[in-house]
Amino acid sequence: MTGWRDGGLDPGNSVIGQSCPRVDGVSKVKGKTLFAADLNINGALYCRVLRSQVPNAILRSVDCSEALKVPGVVAVYTAADIPGENRVGIIVKDEPVLVEDRIRRAGDALALVVGRTEEALEEAVRKIQIDYQSQPGVFSVMEAMGEGAPAVHGENNIQSATSIVRGDADAAVSGARVVVTRRYTTQMAEHAYLEPEAGLAAVEDGVIKVWVSTQNPHYDRREISRMLGVGRHRVRVTQAPTGGGFGGKLDISVQCLLALAAFKTGRPVKMVYRREESFVASPKRHPYIIDYTSACDAEGRLLAVKIKIIGDTGAYASYGPATLKRAAVHAAGPYAVPNALIESYCVYTNNPTAGAMRGFGVPQMAFAHEAQMDLLAEALGIDPFTIRLRNCLKPGDITVTGQCLSHSVGIKETIEKARDRAMELGMLGKPAKNYGVGVGCMWYGIGNTGAPNPAGAFLDLLEDGTVVVLTGCADIGQGSDMVLAQIAAEELGVNIENVYVLSGDTGVSPDAGATSASRQTYVSGNAVYSAARQVKEILAREAREILGSGDANLDFRSGFVWRGGKKTEVTVKEIISGCGKKGILTLGSGCFNPPATGLNAEGQGMPYATYSYATQVAEVKVDTETGKVAVIRLVAAHDVGRAINPQSVEGQIEGGCLMGMGYALLEEVNLSGGVIENPRLAEYLLPMSLDAPEIHPVIVEEPESTGPFGAKGVGEPALIPTAAAIANAISKALGIRFCSLPVTPEKILAALEKRDGYLIQSAESTQQRR
Amino acid sequence: MVEMKPFKIISKVNGSTVELGVNPGRRLIDILREDLGLTGTKEGCGEGECGACTVLINGRPVNACLVLAPEMNGKEIITIEGLTPEDELHPIQEAFLEAGAVQCGFCTPGMILTAKALLDKNSDPDEKAVKTAISGNLCRCTGYVKIVAAIRLAAAKLAAREGSI
Numbered sequence: 001m002t003g004w005r006d007g008g009l010d011p012g013n014s015v016i017g018q019s020c021p022r023v024d025g026v027s028k029v030k031g032k033t034l035f036a037a038d039l040n041i042n043g044a045l046y047c048r049v050l051r052s053q054v055p056n057a058i059l060r061s062v063d064c065s066e067a068l069k070v071p072g073v074v075a076v077y078t079a080a081d082i083p084g085e086n087r088v089g090i091i092v093k094d095e096p097v098l099v100e101d102r103i104r105r106a107g108d109a110l111a112l113v114v115g116r117t118e119e120a121l122e123e124a125v126r127k128i129q130i131d132y133q134s135q136p137g138v139f140s141v142m143e144a145m146g147e148g149a150p151a152v153h154g155e156n157n158i159q160s161a162t163s164i165v166r167g168d169a170d171a172a173v174s175g176a177r178v179v180v181t182r183r184y185t186t187q188m189a190e191h192a193y194l195e196p197e198a199g200l201a202a203v204e205d206g207v208i209k210v211w212v213s214t215q216n217p218h219y220d221r222r223e224i225s226r227m228l229g230v231g232r233h234r235v236r237v238t239q240a241p242t243g244g245g246f247g248g249k250l251d252i253s254v255q256c257l258l259a260l261a262a263f264k265t266g267r268p269v270k271m272v273y274r275r276e277e278s279f280v281a282s283p284k285r286h287p288y289i290i291d292y293t294s295a296c297d298a299e300g301r302l303l304a305v306k307i308k309i310i311g312d313t314g315a316y317a318s319y320g321p322a323t324l325k326r327a328a329v330h331a332a333g334p335y336a337v338p339n340a341l342i343e344s345y346c347v348y349t350n351n352p353t354a355g356a357m358r359g360f361g362v363p364q365m366a367f368a369h370e371a372q373m374d375l376l377a378e379a380l381g382i383d384p385f386t387i388r389l390r391n392c393l394k395p396g397d398i399t400v401t402g403q404c405l406s407h408s409v410g411i412k413e414t415i416e417k418a419r420d421r422a423m424e425l426g427m428l429g430k431p432a433k434n435y436g437v438g439v440g441c442m443w444y445g446i447g448n449t450g451a452p453n454p455a456g457a458f459l460d461l462l463e464d465g466t467v468v469v470l471t472g473c474a475d476i477g478q479g480s481d482m483v484l485a486q487i488a489a490e491e492l493g494v495n496i497e498n499v500y501v502l503s504g505d506t507g508v509s510p511d512a513g514a515t516s517a518s519r520q521t522y523v524s525g526n527a528v529y530s531a532a533r534q535v536k537e538i539l540a541r542e543a544r545e546i547l548g549s550g551d552a553n554l555d556f557r558s559g560f561v562w563r564g565g566k567k568t569e570v571t572v573k574e575i576i577s578g579c580g581k582k583g584i585l586t587l588g589s590g591c592f593n594p595p596a597t598g599l600n601a602e603g604q605g606m607p608y609a610t611y612s613y614a615t616q617v618a619e620v621k622v623d624t625e626t627g628k629v630a631v632i633r634l635v636a637a638h639d640v641g642r643a644i645n646p647q648s649v650e651g652q653i654e655g656g657c658l659m660g661m662g663y664a665l666l667e668e669v670n671l672s673g674g675v676i677e678n679p680r681l682a683e684y685l686l687p688m689s690l691d692a693p694e695i696h697p698v699i700v701e702e703p704e705s706t707g708p709f710g711a712k713g714v715g716e717p718a719l720i721p722t723a724a725a726i727a728n729a730i731s732k733a734l735g736i737r738f739c740s741l742p743v744t745p746e747k748i749l750a751a752l753e754k755r756d757g758y759l760i761q762s763a764e765s766t767q768q769r770r
Numbered sequence: 771m772v773e774m775k776p777f778k779i780i781s782k783v784n785g786s787t788v789e790l791g792v793n794p795g796r797r798l799i800d801i802l803r804e805d806l807g808l809t810g811t812k813e814g815c816g817e818g819e820c821g822a823c824t825v826l827i828n829g830r831p832v833n834a835c836l837v838l839a840p841e842m843n844g845k846e847i848i849t850i851e852g853l854t855p856e857d858e859l860h861p862i863q864e865a866f867l868e869a870g871a872v873q874c875g876f877c878t879p880g881m882i883l884t885a886k887a888l889l890d891k892n893s894d895p896d897e898k899a900v901k902t903a904i905s906g907n908l909c910r911c912t913g914y915v916k917i918v919a920a921i922r923l924a925a926a927k928l929a930a931r932e933g934s935i
């Protein structure tokens with residue numbers, strides 16, 4: 001093993017753009033990967049939580065005396081046993097680890113039982129006596145925002161609000177040729193990652209160690225340390241291989257409970273959610289109510305949008321405030337709109353908590369803005385691609401938040417490429433009964449909205465040319481370890497096999513923030529890139545001395561130093577050993593915080609450093625007897641800046657498309673008085689293999705100059721326009737506009753029944769002036 | 771769970787004979803994971819809906835979360851750990867890696883065993899046959915595209931291997 005990648009400097013030798021196989025692949029196909037539920041420490045105790053069945057109540061007392069008598073039970077803990085602060089939350093600390101006096105949702109944790117066997121725990125949980133007094137709850141946002149509604153927290157159920165004002169939307173609407181107004185509603189959805197939440201904890205040498213399925217180990221450490229009232233250095237959170245997250249493993253699940261039990265008992269403890277508990281306890285995708293008005297001129301050019309968004313965040317804020325802020329910023333879609341009036345509200349209710357889920361509030365908006373684009377196009381008799389091309393953002397355009405987009409604006413190219421591919425496939429222009437093709441476009445800001453979200457990384461180039469990268473970035477299955485390895489390998493000219501990425505362990509790796517907001521390739525990728533550059537600079541300094549060549553441009557390839565694009569006789573090994581002799585270590589550290597600014601009171605600012613763009617085209621056939629929709633083909637063109645690993649970009653697109661299809665047609669968390677009625681995979685329908693359409697990913701690369709090798713992100717964009725495209729296709733197939741997700745067979749059959757007399761063009765709220 | 775008299779089981783797990791005295795109310799998945807340390811068999815739902823716990827019983831794919839201990843008596847069980855010797859990859863495993871069919875990997879062991887059962891019966895399945903075979907195995911990450919491609923690639927690999935013998 002030479003350590004060095006063969007070949008010279010020409011692009012053909014680059015590892016960027018190569019579909020390198022994932023490092024964790026072999027263990028995964030062999031079944032050797034130890035997920036959190038597979039970990040064990042001899043003598044570990046088990047934990048189980050008693051959860052509230054009622055959504056709103058005053059908790060008077062929790063009597064554990066009978067439970068403690070059950071043989072095999074070691075301890076039962078309640079809120080009174082928490083040594084530090086009993087409040088967690090990524091944005092607002094409003095959620096108790098164990099409820100002390102007020103139950104706010106069905107599923108709130110009331111007591112934690114620790115014991116030797118699952119059987120003992122089950123019995124003990126049944127024997128805990130709860131004394132509570134039910135209170136009237138609020139289960140809809142309209143009710144929650146109404147006068148005199150019972151407050152879930154504090155005085156008022158409006159948790160936060162965002163407003164964006166640009167130009168004069170009212171004036172522009174009144175002078176417009178076409179004005180379309182609709183209300184859109186979307187459902188609550190579940191992530192349904194295949195691996196339920198799980199973890200293991202132990203106290204070793206005074207350090208509380210937690211191994212857990214998570215998307216953000218450094219956040220977990222902060223919450224555990226606050227809850228236990230111990231220094232952060234005394235908590236070590238190690239991300240176990242994680243069986244999917246999609247945003248649902250960003251919040252605290254088992255982390256604090258496990259840490260509390262280990263801390264109190266001094267014994268190793270283990271906890272695994274059952275599927276039903278995962279449903280009941282984890283955050284969901286926000287249901288939105290969106291009132292949307294769009295106005296355009298006679299050519300279909302957008303003049304103004306007026307949008308009001310209300311999101312039900314349930315009992316706790318979780319990522320709600322950020323989700324609704326992001327919804328407002330993205331509400332107008334990837335289009336240049338000179339006048340905008342947008343408000344969004346994040347509202348507390350006694351429903352299950354809604355937080356982050358792939359797309360972060362934007363899939364809802366895409367469903368709405370893409371329906372609006374089709375309605376405008378239909379009113380003017382223009383083609384859906386044409387109206388989008390006419391309005392899409394171009395370099396130099398200004399967004400609704402006043403941000404000037406200077407470069408890497410690939411929306412136009414995604415529309416053209418998606419259209420061309422759909423054409424090639426013969427999807428376009430073949431009218432058939434109950435058959436339709438729909439278009440969905442989206443944009444997505446990479447990283448947190450107008451807030452700092454830095455990532456750090458350490459890199460160590462070892463004597464033999466192998467590299468260790470330490471990063472807090474949690475790989476939840478999407479393959480960030482591999483992407484980061486490729487970035488390090490490229491910069492240092494080493495073989496990809498010789499890069500070891502150790503990720504997501506607060507004991508050794510710097511904070512990289514959450515694996516969310518499609519940010520890790522861009523943000524952690526940049527951190528690793530700059531750590532690698534630092535090491536490269538150290539090598540270059542030494543090499544210049546050996547070569548006696550001032551400040552020539554040096555590179556490192558195939559184990560040699562290259563000067564001005566030409567190979568020299570000096571090997572990189574000589575350089576490293578030269579450094580060693582002088583006592584210089586080839587170590588680097590990097591950190592990156594996307595350049596962005598917060599939004600002012602008018603919603604103006606530069607909320608993201610860069611945006612990804614996409615266009616998807618869906619082809620559907622509707623069975624008018626059963627109301628069932630078959631999605632036949634999906635074309636998905638995504639501007640990712642640069643595809644570091646094309647196979648994994650495709651994997652993200654394909655997975656996102658199918659999840660988006662589930663969101664469009666099947667998935668819905670049904671509630672009755674705040675209680676989930678379908679908390680099982682038998683009742684919550686996920687797309688299966690037989691439902692899966694043909695998916696045609698098209699990778700578009702509009703390089704982002706601030707991204708590592710030009711890369712942006714793709715994880716969430718993959719899903720965002722899918723439901724929009726499918727819903728538009730159904731509307732084309734039937735001539736009926738569906739404004740509520742999911743578009744179920746029941747909704748289709750009901751709409752078909754009253755189709756007579758229902759004409760899109762004459763619908764009351766589409767006005768045309770001549 | 772009610773304590774019951776231990777039930778004596780003799781079965782073959784991954785080629786070795788296993789003798790156990792177990793509570794007859796216990797599930798096969800727990801015996802594999804807890805008693806035999808075969809944690810490659812995953813639990814995604816515990817009620818037969820996800821297929822993450824798929825193992826082969828006498829060559830047929832079965833959800834180990836739905837099988838009770840006595841039903842394993844006298845049977846031959848293959849888990850992901852038993853598909854190939856320790857340091858080898860089965861052509862299906864190779865194909866999953868090459869096709870990029872693995873993301874989080876939680877569905878992977880069950881998918882691979884289901885694929886094995888399919889390819890043992892049908893050496894050249896078309897797309898529909900593959901999709902039908904894995905319809906009881908959920909994957910939330912991949913959209914199934916690369917999994918279907920991997921299984922068809924595995925069929926080709928196996929056929930090539932046959933041909934070369």
Ligand code: FES
Nearest residue numbers: 814816818821835
């Ligand atoms: S765990 Fe057995 S089918 Fe899901």
Ligand code: FES
Nearest residue numbers: 874877909910911
């Ligand atoms: S790879 Fe994650 S569930 Fe299939």
